[in-house]
Amino acid sequence: MNxxxxxxxxVGRENSISDPAELRVYECxxxxxxxxxPALVVLxxxxxxxxxxxxxxxxxxxxxxxxxxxxxxxxxxxxxxGAVVIGLSRMRKILDVDLENRRMxxxxxxxxxxxxxxLSPAGYxxxxxxxxxxxxxxxxxxxxxxxxxxxxxxxxxLNHVLAVTMVLAGGEVVEIGSAAPDPLGYDLTSAVVGSxxxxxxxxxxxxxxxxxxxxxxxxxxxxxxxxEAGEAVSRIIAAGIVPAAIEMMDQLAIEAIVAATGVxxxxxxxxxxxxxxxxxxxxxxxxxxxxxxxxxxSGALEIRDPRDENExxxxxxxxxxxxxxxxxxxxxxxxQDGVIPRSEIAVVLREIAEVARSSGFRVANVFHAGDxxxxxxVLYDERVPGEAERAERAAAEILRICIRxxxxxxxxxxxxxxxxxxxxxVFSDDDLETMNxxxxxxxxxxxxxxxxxxxxxxxxxxxxxxxxxHSTEHAGTAGRG
Amino acid sequence: xxxxxxxxxxxxxxxLDEASAVLTDxxxxxxxxxxxxxxxxxxxxxxxxAVDAVVSTARLDRIVEYxxxxxxxxxxxxxxxxxxxxxLLPNRQRLALDPPLPGRATLGGVIATNAxxxxxxxxxxxxxxxxGMTIVRxxxxxxxxxxxxxxxxxxxxxxxLMVGSLGTLGMIATVTLRLHPLPDAERALLFTGCTAAxxxxxxxxxxxxxxEPAVALAIGEGRKYMLCVRFEGFSAGxxxxxxxxxxxxxxxxxxxxxxxxxxxxxxxxAHDAARTSNALRVKISxxxxxxxxxxxxxxxxxxxxxxxxxxxxxxxxGIAFVSxxxxxxxxxxxxxxxxxxxxxxxGTLVVTAAPAEIxxxxxxxxTPPAAYGLMRALKARFDPGRRFNPGRFxxxx
Numbered sequence: 001m002n003x004x005x006x007x008x009x010x011v012g013r014e015n016s017i018s019d020p021a022e023l024r025v026y027e028c029x030x031x032x033x034x035x036x037x038p039a040l041v042v043l044x045x046x047x048x049x050x051x052x053x054x055x056x057x058x059x060x061x062x063x064x065x066x067x068x069x070x071x072x073x074x075x076x077x078x079x080x081x082g083a084v085v086i087g088l089s090r091m092r093k094i095l096d097v098d099l100e101n102r103r104m105x106x107x108x109x110x111x112x113x114x115x116x117x118x119l120s121p122a123g124y125x126x127x128x129x130x131x132x133x134x135x136x137x138x139x140x141x142x143x144x145x146x147x148x149x150x151x152x153x154x155x156x157x158l159n160h161v162l163a164v165t166m167v168l169a170g171g172e173v174v175e176i177g178s179a180a181p182d183p184l185g186y187d188l189t190s191a192v193v194g195s196x197x198x199x200x201x202x203x204x205x206x207x208x209x210x211x212x213x214x215x216x217x218x219x220x221x222x223x224x225x226x227x228e229a230g231e232a233v234s235r236i237i238a239a240g241i242v243p244a245a246i247e248m249m250d251q252l253a254i255e256a257i258v259a260a261t262g263v264x265x266x267x268x269x270x271x272x273x274x275x276x277x278x279x280x281x282x283x284x285x286x287x288x289x290x291x292x293x294x295x296x297x298s299g300a301l302e303i304r305d306p307r308d309e310n311e312x313x314x315x316x317x318x319x320x321x322x323x324x325x326x327x328x329x330x331x332x333x334x335x336q337d338g339v340i341p342r343s344e345i346a347v348v349l350r351e352i353a354e355v356a357r358s359s360g361f362r363v364a365n366v367f368h369a370g371d372x373x374x375x376x377x378v379l380y381d382e383r384v385p386g387e388a389e390r391a392e393r394a395a396a397e398i399l400r401i402c403i404r405x406x407x408x409x410x411x412x413x414x415x416x417x418x419x420x421x422x423x424x425x426v427f428s429d430d431d432l433e434t435m436n437x438x439x440x441x442x443x444x445x446x447x448x449x450x451x452x453x454x455x456x457x458x459x460x461x462x463x464x465x466x467x468x469x470h471s472t473e474h475a476g477t478a479g480r481g
Numbered sequence: 482x483x484x485x486x487x488x489x490x491x492x493x494x495x496x497l498d499e500a501s502a503v504l505t506d507x508x509x510x511x512x513x514x515x516x517x518x519x520x521x522x523x524x525x526x527x528x529x530x531a532v533d534a535v536v537s538t539a540r541l542d543r544i545v546e547y548x549x550x551x552x553x554x555x556x557x558x559x560x561x562x563x564x565x566x567x568x569l570l571p572n573r574q575r576l577a578l579d580p581p582l583p584g585r586a587t588l589g590g591v592i593a594t595n596a597x598x599x600x601x602x603x604x605x606x607x608x609x610x611x612x613g614m615t616i617v618r619x620x621x622x623x624x625x626x627x628x629x630x631x632x633x634x635x636x637x638x639x640x641x642l643m644v645g646s647l648g649t650l651g652m653i654a655t656v657t658l659r660l661h662p663l664p665d666a667e668r669a670l671l672f673t674g675c676t677a678a679x680x681x682x683x684x685x686x687x688x689x690x691x692x693e694p695a696v697a698l699a700i701g702e703g704r705k706y707m708l709c710v711r712f713e714g715f716s717a718g719x720x721x722x723x724x725x726x727x728x729x730x731x732x733x734x735x736x737x738x739x740x741x742x743x744x745x746x747x748x749x750x751a752h753d754a755a756r757t758s759n760a761l762r763v764k765i766s767x768x769x770x771x772x773x774x775x776x777x778x779x780x781x782x783x784x785x786x787x788x789x790x791x792x793x794x795x796x797x798x799g800i801a802f803v804s805x806x807x808x809x810x811x812x813x814x815x816x817x818x819x820x821x822x823x824x825x826x827x828g829t830l831v832v833t834a835a836p837a838e839i840x841x842x843x844x845x846x847x848t849p850p851a852a853y854g855l856m857r858a859l860k861a862r863f864d865p866g867r868r869f870n871p872g873r874f875x876x877x878x
Contacts, residue, residue, distance in 0.1 A: 100685075100770040101769055102688075123689075145634045145638075147632060147634075151632070155605075155609060156632070158638070159605065159609055168855075174851055174852050174854070174855065175850075175851040175852065176852045176855070177852075178828075178850070179768060179827055180767050180768050180799060180826065180828040180829070181798055181799050181828075182595070182645075182764075182766040183850055184831070184846055184847060184848075184849065184850050184875045185849065185850050185875040186645070186646055186856045186859055186860075187608065187642060187645060187646075188852050188855055188856065190608065190638050190641035190644070191637060191641075193638075194637070194638055195637060211688050211689075211691055212691065213693075214691040237552070238550065240662035240665065242661070242662070279693060279714075279718065280691075280692070280693060282717040282720070283715050283717055283718025284718075285717065286715045286718065287715065339628075339633055341550075341551045341629070341630060343550035343551050368632070371630070371631045371632040372551075373632045406628075406629055407628070408628045408630050408635050410633070411632040411633060411634065413634075414634055415634075415636065419635070423635065423636065426635060427625065427635075427636060428623075428624075428625070430618075430623060430624045431624050431625050431626065432636070433624070434616075434618060434622075434624035434863075435626070435637040437862035437863055438642065439637065440858075440862055441859040441862050442855060453636070
């Protein structure tokens with residue numbers, strides 16, 4: 001029996017995909033510029049099927065690439081040549097909701113927004129809200145430690161995941177963490193969340209959820225330039241206000257969003273802020289009033305309060321649809337995900353503008369200003385020979401600006417295939433070796449996502465922890481095309 | 482002396498490089514090592530099988546970098562929590578963490594033991610505040626994880642793995658933390674004479690009313706509890722929540738008394754006593770819904786057997802502490818039965834301090850978790866020679 005046939009015996013013929021035409025869908029994730037055809041895609045429906053698929057892949061010496069909804073922006077689900085992609089999209093059941101303890105157990109394919117929708121009638125919600133929340137999966141969120149606009153106040157996926165069920169490289173199924181507080185031993189949940197599919201396959205997730213706040217107020221403000229907008233952010237934070245979210249968009253981003261979504265934002269401004277404050281009604285009123293005063297003092301041109309929930313939702317739809325909106329002003333765009341100390345936003349944006357000038361590319365900025373997580377979008381046209389490569393170089397330059405300012409190469413999109421080469425610029429060999437200890441404890445054979453995250457191939461070695469270079473190893477099977 | 486095991490050498494490195502040099506040398510000599518901070522949790526864990534050298538963070542007590550505008554601070558692991566808070570005060574900022582004994586507890590120790598206090602109700606644990614960390618590995622190498630920006634997913638989160646690892650994976654050397662603004666206003670209400678079920682109901686009512694208490698702390702008084710609720714924030718929100726809680730009290734036919742800041746002192750003292758005084762101390766965790774059940778079948782029977790028994794709980798988090806002086810080792814049976822009950826609810830019962838005769842009859846941690854095999858594998862990677870606090874942690878890790 002051929003390989004596809006053996007997997008089909010586990011997951012059913014219709015869920016074992018080996019036809020080249022059908023495989024096309026799985027050749028990339030949200031990092032669309034890079035495509036690799038996997039040997040096979042399987043779509044298991046249960047923990048047991050995942051376990052059997054993992055065992056078979058190991059027996060056949062095939063690397064495994066886990067995949068959720070395929071919305072990741074760093075190539076975490078980018079296939080590897082010869083690999084089997086294990087897609088979790090059929091595992092989308094909400095297994096258990098414990099309202100009293102505010103936690104629920106879900107399968108990894110459950111869509112992020114569906115968790116909150118499910119909880120909404122009872123008055124609860126799930127806090128992490130990546131912009132892709134209407135399509136991205138909880139399993140993918142766990143792999144990437146996804147953030148979102150509101151993680152400024154409420155934290156990242158890591159702060160909301162209590163336990164996972166995980167299939168390890170030997171096919172064994174293990175419970176990690178606990179729905180009860182303070183589980184014994186090492187906090188392995190913290191190792192698993194954000195591990196980008198290198199440690200195993202998560203097949204169930206216990207998340208905690210929150211009571212909806214009494215009130216939420218949204219404020220939209222425009223500014224002559226990003227300098228004043230950055231100043232406003234600093235003043236609001238310095239006043240002791242903790243906004244639930246505070247997002248910035250520059251002129252080019254506003255232009256794209258207006259073109260794509262029809263929001264009636266002015267086009268003749270240099271920057272806009274979109275801010276949420278939530279919590280106790282009286283506190284929200286106080287904070288909104290204080291923040292509006294600070295926005296004015298910082299030089300806001302116009303300040304808008306949405307008239308109703310519809311207008312509020314539209315404003316946020318505009319912000320969350322910003323990446324997709326770029327399609328209205330550019331054939332292609334390259335998303336960057338650098339982080340800088342919040343106080344340096346204005347300086348860094350000027351340096352990014354300089355990169356745009358010298359490289360000749362337009363760069364739109366739409367980002368989480370409250371935590372300094374920038375998303376510069378380098379706009380280019382892949383039909384022009386060499387432009388994609390040059391755009392990527394411009395994006396790399398932007399990332400190095402973030403590194404120089406003491407920041408990070410990724411705030412929420414992950415390292416994946418896209419940023420692995422930069423890891424050596426922010427971490428020493430000892431730092432990376434220590435991270436590799438974690439990987440080797442879980443997956444000594446490097447079965448899962450073997451070419452991702454680490455800049456150079458690292459084996460686990462016979463002596464625990466030792467780094468043994470391997471001459472046949474080569475990084476990055478993927479090219480850009 | 483660590484749990485009765487005497488060390489022959491003590492080192493107090495004064496810099497990261499010195500710490501690395503000391504640990505590199507100890508690695509070459511294959512010496513066993515215990516890292517100590519403020520020595521407030523020396524009784525936690527099983528006795529290590531050997532301690533050749535104690536490495537103290539006492540001289541690593543500086544603030545390395547403080548960026549008030551970014552609400553970020555980087556400190557050496559030996560800095561005392563109280564000292565840190567005092568240095569943040571001029572900028573009206575704080576580390577939102579309030580474990581007992583802040584004048585002695587070091588940040589490194591707080592992380593290694595996952596120490597927290599009543600503000601866990603709102604702010605979570607130190608894991609929620611760590612942004613980056615530098616450790617010295619058992620082999621002496623310096624390794625950094627995370628960074629100095631709040632949002633960062635580059636690389637595996639080794640810093641958070643150190644939380645609660647009790648010095649078994651290496652030495653915490655410096656840590657970067659997220660800070661919070663000091664609240665403008667703070668008010669507290671007290672309910673007295675509550676049954677455990679009433680405590681649970683009041684906490685449930687607060688959640689239903691969308692209140693956001695910074696602290697919900699239950700202090701044992703005989704078989705009942707007093708429940709202390711604190712609100713923090715801008716005064717408009719704090720005042721509104723106080724009004725709302727009075728309304729909840731009225732609906733329950735109860736009266737809540739407002740506490741002045743002076744009144745908080747004895748409550749904090751009672752909390753600290755349940756956590757830090759007496760010869761036997763226990764921490765129980767369980768889903769919050771089990772609070773009344775655990776009170777009846779675990780906390781109350783245990784307290785009844787102890788002299789000077791004290792209890793404190795964070796009912797919304799699902800955590801309870803009991804301390805007291807056992808008349809003899811027979812309490813071991815009660816501990817074992819209580820642990821069985823807590824574990825059957827998915828929780829834990831950890832003996833955080835106990836006389837030797839009780840330790841002899843019970844594992845202080847409890848049943849190793851399902852992922853114990855992975856934990857052993859992790860320990861083997863970080864500390865292949867099993868030299869750091871050998872045997873002290875869960876399941877002899």
